[in-house]
Amino acid sequence: MKNKTTMLTRGALLLGVSAFLYAGAFAQEAPKLTDPEIAHIAVTANQIDVNYAGIAKATSKNKDVLHFAETMERDHGGTIKQAEALAKKLNVTPKDNAMSKSLMEGAAKETKALKALKGAAFDKAYIDNEVAYHKAVLDAIKTALIPQTQNSELKGLLEAVLPVVETHLGHAEMIQKKFAAK
Amino acid sequence: MSPVTVKPLHLLALASLLFVACGTPEEKAPATTVPAKPVAKSVAVSIAQMKFQPDTVRIHPGDTIVWTNNDVVDHDATAFPDSAWTSGTLHPGDSWRFVPQASTPYFCSIHVVMKGAVIVE
Numbered sequence: 001m002k003n004k005t006t007m008l009t010r011g012a013l014l015l016g017v018s019a020f021l022y023a024g025a026f027a028q029e030a031p032k033l034t035d036p037e038i039a040h041i042a043v044t045a046n047q048i049d050v051n052y053a054g055i056a057k058a059t060s061k062n063k064d065v066l067h068f069a070e071t072m073e074r075d076h077g078g079t080i081k082q083a084e085a086l087a088k089k090l091n092v093t094p095k096d097n098a099m100s101k102s103l104m105e106g107a108a109k110e111t112k113a114l115k116a117l118k119g120a121a122f123d124k125a126y127i128d129n130e131v132a133y134h135k136a137v138l139d140a141i142k143t144a145l146i147p148q149t150q151n152s153e154l155k156g157l158l159e160a161v162l163p164v165v166e167t168h169l170g171h172a173e174m175i176q177k178k179f180a181a182k
Numbered sequence: 183m184s185p186v187t188v189k190p191l192h193l194l195a196l197a198s199l200l201f202v203a204c205g206t207p208e209e210k211a212p213a214t215t216v217p218a219k220p221v222a223k224s225v226a227v228s229i230a231q232m233k234f235q236p237d238t239v240r241i242h243p244g245d246t247i248v249w250t251n252n253d254v255v256d257h258d259a260t261a262f263p264d265s266a267w268t269s270g271t272l273h274p275g276d277s278w279r280f281v282p283q284a285s286t287p288y289f290c291s292i293h294v295v296m297k298g299a300v301i302v303e
């Protein structure tokens with residue numbers, strides 16, 4: 001309990017409100033996850049970022065933001081396909097769970113907030129959220145998902161996705177710095 | 183007031199001289215030219231875990247670089263910053279062969295933080 005509180009506080013301080021939501025979402029179910037649940041979380045987490053990218057493509061006119069959104073759509077969309085194909089091959093039916101639900105709830109709030117914005121305010125909010133979201137996902141993959149995955153192929157896919165998420169974070173932070181310098 | 187004049191006949195002679203000296207362009211550069219280098223070699227660059235491995239490749243003129251995407255997402259290899267050459271999208275499992283003519287940094291235009299360099303020496 002103490003750990004969870006510390007983690008949430010730290011998350012809120014470092015990353016702001018949206019990260020607070022994500023940290024909460026990922027922290028809740030950390031102790032016990034089955035492979036079908038992990039597969040569901042993986043697909044959900046990727047789908048959420050594809051959806052954010054869709055909003056960015058419909059809203060932004062910034063070249064860097066649009067390019068980043070294209071990359072998110074491509075990579076997270078591709079990862080969903082691979083996760084689903086692997087689940088099928090392994091006969092694992094992705095199973096809805098508290099962490100997935102919590103993720104969806106956080107994303108619904110963030111989506112509403114993003115959809116209310118336009119122009120430079122949208123661009124900044126989208127990129128800030130991408131930084132926070134990728135940090136939270138990275139943390140969850142490392143500390144909750146990979147350690148608990150039983151199937152070696154599913155674990156392998158998560159391990160392969162880790163550097164992808166790290167690179168996305170670096171890319172988002174690069175744009176974030178560019179905005180801050182303006 | 184009068185500039186140096188060159189008679190047409192002289193021009194013709196000059197042109198034919200140049201022609202002989204250079205040879206015909208067609209003879210010099212057929213599509214399948216193997217460069218004069220005695221042993222052109224092939225160097226592999228693996229794209230894996232969001233990195234070009236190795237990230238710097240030293241080659242001689244005429245050497246081929248073969249990029250292979252061994253990662254789980256799409257990548258490309260594109261000259262930086264002028265995009266003078268590009269592999270186009272390489273899906274997981276795809277390869278692309280190219281003979282770089284000059285040293286240049288390059289990057290992945292999908293993941294702009296992924297960087298590499300070709301050094302032709």
Ligand SMILES: [Cu+2]
Nearest residue numbers: 257290292293
């Ligand atoms: Cu790439």
